[in-house]
Amino acid sequence: MAKILAVVGGKGGTGKTLLAINLAYGLSKLGKTLLIDADVDNPCSKTFLRAEPSSREVVKEFRPKIIEDRCRLCGTCVQNCHPHALLLIPGKRVMLVSELCEGCGVCRLVCPFKAIEDSWIEAGLIEEYRTDQGFDAVVGELKPTTRRTPVMILKTLRYAEKHLGEYDYAVADSPPGTGSGIYAIMSYADLIIAVTEPTRLGLSDLEKLYKLYEKTGSKRMLVAINKSGLRGGVKRELAKFLEEIGVEWIEIPYDESVVRSYAEGSILIEKYPRSP
Template sequence: MVISIASGKGGTGKTLVATSLALALSGKSKVQLLDCDVEEPNAHIFLHSTINQSQPVFLPIPKVDETKCTYCGKCAEVCAYNAIAVVKEKVLIFPELCHGCGACSYLCPESAITEEGKEIGIVERGNSGNIDFIQGKLNIGEIAAPHLIKKVKRYIEPTSEVIIDVSPGTSCPVVEAVKDSDFCLLVTEPTPFGLNDLSLAVEVTRKLGIPCGVVINRDEAGDEKVERYCHEQDIPILLKIPLDREIAELYSKGIPLIEGIPAWRNSFLELFQEIQQNVSASQVAK
């Protein structure tokens, strides 16, 4: 089963939930944790994973052989991103705008365009105890997060329980990380910010047709509106984590919740069971 952990709003506790859930399951089944928050991957801080494989990820960028080029302008005409321009007898390439679609090299009538890889980040794989840990790390100044996320997700093994830590927001990197998962766990906090961003994240899961459930973190710090929203929308609240200084301190030191306070282990195992039940119920409904 693939469970993605998202939130809309940042800083609600996605990584806290992802790491504790992975650790709780790791004694019982094969577990993979994929950190798909490639802009700011943090799960490694909690898992102290040893990395033993590192693979750079490249985006194919056009390269023009000016001895073959006739400056006809076809490449610039077909590029939807304005990443290539032909000015008199010069071809200008703007790698930061290129999506690597390959149209220019395929359609060049003189076959003057080849592609060369531009490194946009790396995928690292290692382990933390029994957990198979994979993370993507986007290079500074790069924008192609979704491309890197796709590469991280290639490591998914269908026989494992797979936990995906997702970035905040609701746009392309979130969609790329969440899509094709069996369940999406949305971590929120009981404030108007938490509610606003939760409702956006719920829309994403609905658009993707993925069942979702909610974890309320820092419970009782704010108001009741998140709970009311979940009841109205018929979204199960699967776990509540209280606003608690000890939990915040553990987090600040990079200590997973279920290691700092082992009593939480059972809560996370129950959370997993509830997710399983929700997934089977939604498969029946389909």
């Protein structure tokens, strides 16, 4: 089974994808490596992959189809809809607000008249890539306007999990924040790498992320300070916080080659192996 590294961060734009891509490339020199892009709202790792998808799976989600000829307007489905996605219009019909529906299927189970049948919508895609860069990739992408980010993250992780026996290492990229989807990614990993930057906002978001990390138990955590050397930053305060919580850290210099590689869509340690 692969050793799993999760790259997380409370703030957007800190360099999670940059680190995840370069980690996957570096680890591929040590063993077979899989990159898992679970930043399903904006999976930009594809920008760095020199490959077309080798397979694509459409992720579907349940939506109730109300059979009006059978519906008696009893309201049982409405009363049992936790996200309030079903509305009873008295004397007329039951209306679905699809954007609120969580796809749980409870309404279909509780309907005493079997007036609700299955229908499905496209929630997103999961793609596999076989690159010439030394590693493979699984990329989850939520369909625009769909609200089910945590569910799509879990589906991406479970899809990747089926293949982990083939790999020595797996690197999971994640969306910013401290929500339930991030917790799932952190719980999934053997090592958590939190990416931050030496700014006031970066420190504040790292403090929030650490509170979430504490709920994962005894997993190992490492902090990567990206843009180290940024003028006017709060590196001393950041280092003090990390010393207080007893977490090791590494620094990624604020260097032009990092910016250039990201703008080019190239892998830093492949294109600029002499970068700091």
